[in-house]
Amino acid sequence: MHRLPHVTSTWPAAGEMATLVERALDRDQAAWRRLVDILKGVAWKVIYSFDLPEEDRKDVFASTFFRLHERLATIREPVKLPGWIATTARNEALTTCRARQRVVPMDDHDLPLGSIASDELDEAMLDDELSVAVRGAVRELSPQHQALLRLLTAEPPLSYDEISATLGIPRGSIGPIRQRCLERLRNSPQLAAFRDGGNRATS
Amino acid sequence: MNTSPLHHPSDADLDEALARSFDAAEPVPDDAVALAYAAATFDDLIEELAALAFDSSASDALVAMRTHQSDTRMLSFSTGDVTIDLEIRHHDGVIVGEVSPGSVDDEVVAEAIDGGSVTARLDEHGRFRIVIHDRVLRLRIVGKVVTPWITA
Numbered sequence: 316m317h318r319l320p321h322v323t324s325t326w327p328a329a330g331e332m333a334t335l336v337e338r339a340l341d342r343d344q345a346a347w348r349r350l351v352d353i354l355k356g357v358a359w360k361v362i363y364s365f366d367l368p369e370e371d372r373k374d375v376f377a378s379t380f381f382r383l384h385e386r387l388a389t390i391r392e393p394v395k396l397p398g399w400i401a402t403t404a405r406n407e408a409l410t411t412c413r414a415r416q417r418v419v420p421m422d423d424h425d426l427p428l429g430s431i432a433s434d435e436l437d438e439a440m441l442d443d444e445l446s447v448a449v450r451g452a453v454r455e456l457s458p459q460h461q462a463l464l465r466l467l468t469a470e471p472p473l474s475y476d477e478i479s480a481t482l483g484i485p486r487g488s489i490g491p492i493r494q495r496c497l498e499r500l501r502n503s504p505q506l507a508a509f510r511d512g513g514n515r516a517t518s
Numbered sequence: 519m520n521t522s523p524l525h526h527p528s529d530a531d532l533d534e535a536l537a538r539s540f541d542a543a544e545p546v547p548d549d550a551v552a553l554a555y556a557a558a559t560f561d562d563l564i565e566e567l568a569a570l571a572f573d574s575s576a577s578d579a580l581v582a583m584r585t586h587q588s589d590t591r592m593l594s595f596s597t598g599d600v601t602i603d604l605e606i607r608h609h610d611g612v613i614v615g616e617v618s619p620g621s622v623d624d625e626v627v628a629e630a631i632d633g634g635s636v637t638a639r640l641d642e643h644g645r646f647r648i649v650i651h652d653r654v655l656r657l658r659i660v661g662k663v664v665t666p667w668i669t670a
Contacts, residue, residue, distance in 0.1 A: 340567075342558070347557070347558035355546045355554065356541075359546040360540070360544075363544050373547055373549065376553070377553035377554055381667045381668070384557035384667055385666040385668055388569030388570060407669075443538070447539075449535040449536055450543055453536070453539070467536075468536050468540050500527075500532055501527060506527065
């Protein structure tokens with residue numbers, strides 16, 4: 316299991332996940348809400364990667380959790396729920412893309428992924444310069460690489476196998492692609508602007 | 519603000535900045551989360567919650583991209599004592615079902631998540647037919663069984 320350095324282990328242990336599933340099946344609403352709270356980030360990151368308008372994304376998000384609820388009794392390994400929710404979110408997003416008659420290719424390597432909108436106002440939402448610069452640089456990457464970086468920041472973390480299954484990127488390519496993406500970010504005009512600015516200031 | 523990471527950001531710096539920027543710029547919408555919470559709204563239901571026992575859409579979920587999606591979804595729910603078999607037709611919203619054991623005294627209500635509902639009585643074989651066009655619904659066999667919310 317590959318994990319990113321930033322990931323902290325604030326996520327419930329396997330035993331707690333199993334208990335939450337059991338309690339949710341017992342109609343314990345607080346347990347269900349906790350499950351949603353644990354898994355919502357993973358689901359949203361998958362759904363956000365698809366070429367869908369915001370309203371459709373919300374519908375896909377809701378139906379992903381309705382699927383989880385309807386299948387709760389069939390979940391054998393609660394510890395695998397993050398991967399399960401990623402797969403389900405992906406399938407629900409594809410169903411919606413199909414319903415919207417977007418072109419849904421036959422090939423896993425060409426999912427209908429979307430690109431970060433170019434007109435968003437990140438600066439208002441991001442409170443540090445590096446994040447703003449990184450956001451600007453990520454926007455220049457391909458939709459597939461944007462999606463990969465997005466899923467690599469999911470919490471609870473997804474394994475490379477789970478990311479591979481979600482995005483159709485071969486497992487062995489994930490590490491090298493990530494490295495290339497980080498290198499591109501590092502050398503991007505957005506980050507270089509800061510570097511050059513710093514150099515000018517000291518020269 | 520300490521701007522030193524800008525000059526020579528390490529992989530870890532970039533990972534952290536990526537996580538922060540995705541989380542801050544793409545937050546999960548509150549109204550979508552509220553809908554997800556609502557999947558487990560049991561209100562004051564007295565019926566027993568039936569568990570999914572079979573789903574035709576699950577078997578081909580992983581190859582759905584390559585196959586033409588079937589128009590009909592077959593589902594089966596069970597409490598152990600009562601079984602509900604459903605056939606949901608997507609194109610015209612027809613739900614044909616069979617409850618066993620079920621009798622002509624039993625009432626079945628198809629409830630949509632937005633509050634609408636359609637009621638029918640079981641026939642002598644425990645069968646029913648309902649037309650409902652909502653995408654998210656649940657079925658109640660009044661006083662006996664309720665299914666989880668189903669995404670039709």
